[in-house]
Amino acid sequence: xxxxxxxxGYIGQVFEAELKRRKMRFISVSRKDLxxxxxxxxxxYLKKKKPDFLxxxxxxxxxxxxxxxxxxxxxxxxxxxxxxxxxxxxxxxLGLPWGxxxxxxxxxxxxxxxxxxTYIEKDLSSPSFKKVLAGKPWSIRGFDExxxxxxxxxxxxxxxxxxxxxxAEEVLSKSGNVYIWRLRIPFDENDHARNYISKMxxxxxxxxxxNSLSHNGDSVxxxxxxxxxxxxxxxxxxxxxxxxxxxxxxxxxxxxxxPDKTFEFWKDDNEFYATAAKTPRSNCILDVSKLLATSxxxxxxxxxxADSLARWKSNAVxxxxxxxxxxxxxxxxx
Ligand SMILES: NC(=O)c1ccc[n+]([C@@H]2O[C@H](COP(=O)([O-])OP(=O)(O)OC[C@H]3O[C@@H](n4cnc5c(N)ncnc54)[C@H](OP(=O)(O)O)[C@@H]3O)[C@@H](O)[C@H]2O)c1
Numbered sequence: 001x002x003x004x005x006x007x008x009g010y011i012g013q014v015f016e017a018e019l020k021r022r023k024m025r026f027i028s029v030s031r032k033d034l035x036x037x038x039x040x041x042x043x044x045y046l047k048k049k050k051p052d053f054l055x056x057x058x059x060x061x062x063x064x065x066x067x068x069x070x071x072x073x074x075x076x077x078x079x080x081x082x083x084x085x086x087x088x089x090x091x092x093x094l095g096l097p098w099g100x101x102x103x104x105x106x107x108x109x110x111x112x113x114x115x116x117x118t119y120i121e122k123d124l125s126s127p128s129f130k131k132v133l134a135g136k137p138w139s140i141r142g143f144d145e146x147x148x149x150x151x152x153x154x155x156x157x158x159x160x161x162x163x164x165x166x167x168a169e170e171v172l173s174k175s176g177n178v179y180i181w182r183l184r185i186p187f188d189e190n191d192h193a194r195n196y197i198s199k200m201x202x203x204x205x206x207x208x209x210x211n212s213l214s215h216n217g218d219s220v221x222x223x224x225x226x227x228x229x230x231x232x233x234x235x236x237x238x239x240x241x242x243x244x245x246x247x248x249x250x251x252x253x254x255x256x257x258x259p260d261k262t263f264e265f266w267k268d269d270n271e272f273y274a275t276a277a278k279t280p281r282s283n284c285i286l287d288v289s290k291l292l293a294t295s296x297x298x299x300x301x302x303x304x305x306a307d308s309l310a311r312w313k314s315n316a317v318x319x320x321x322x323x324x325x326x327x328x329x330x331x332x333x334x
Pocket of ligand 1: 057
């Protein structure tokens with residue numbers, strides 16, 4: 001049996017759905033039923049329930065976005081560092097294997113090289129990177145699990161959210177019985193405030209960059225497969241292989257679910273940070289070779305995106321033809 005903490009959350013819900021689909025026995029635990037942030041309570045609960053595995057889908061991500069973590073610093077540290085440390089301690093006492101949701105946001109940029117000489121390009125919106133992207137895309141590589149996070153408290157600048165997640169990884173790296181699952185920019189076919197495809201459609205202006213992305217279903221499958229296959233514990237980048245430019249995602253959205261929508265882009269980083277963001281954002285490419293070597297399947301990023309768009313389920317209230325005639329400037333999607 002599996003115990004899942006934070007199952008009420010965005011990613012936790014995807015875990016719940018997949019555990020049900022696999023007919024795996026699990027118990028979802030919410031802080032409103034059990035204050036699992038308290039080590040004695042968590043220990044007593046797990047001693048009683050005797051699970052085989054624990055999933056930590058709990059954490060503080062900041063709403064509506066990571067800017068909120070800059071002001072809610074105590075909450076961020078409690079949710080993202082102290083809680084994982086508490087779980088690690090309790091799981092070590094019990095000899096209980098577990099998985100922890102981390103993020104690729106602890107990196108910024110990509111590695112570029114031909115195998116002999118490699119350098120890190122931190123700014124994926126820079127003209128020099130765009131030149132590499134256009135001329136030598138094969139030389140662009142992602143950060144792998146052996147690379148030290150370069151968007152962290154130890155390697156500033158970083159956002160407080162990313163700093164807290166990198167610090168948690170550092171703390172957990174001393175534990176022997178944990179999977180650290182690094183997801184990044186989640187998306188799927190279900191319209192949701194956290195879904196990248198939804199966000200792209202609702203932003204007043206879009207921040208153009210290059211990133212690795214994580215399809216929710218593929219990622220959660222990969223996390224559970226690692227456990228079911230009894231793959232070695234440790235850190236795994238869990239993103240769909242490859243990377244994609246925001247502009248390409250927008251093109252795909254326009255061709256499928258929002259043909260009438262006009263998308264605007266921020267002119268550059270200066271305009272974006274002066275107007276729309278308080279803290280630096282991570283844009284990065286991750287290498288998923290380690291995950292794929294375990295024979296866990298992840299679809300290439302464009303395939304997963306195309307599939308999500310083909311099966312898109314909008315939450316938007318359908319607008320009447322008359323409404324659209326009255327308010328054409330709003331570009332309301334039906
Ligand atoms: N969403 C993303 O973009 C993304 C990307 C990569 C990685 N992740 C990681 O995935 C994990 C889950 O993210 P999510 O997007 O599913 O978050 P979420 O929707 O905010 O859900 C997180 C859940 O954690 C629990 N929780 C425990 N301590 C908390 C605290 N101090 N503050 C707030 N919630 C707390 C809450 O459940 P109860 O109160 O019911 O117990 C909450 O529902 C996090 O560790 C996050 O860093 C998320």
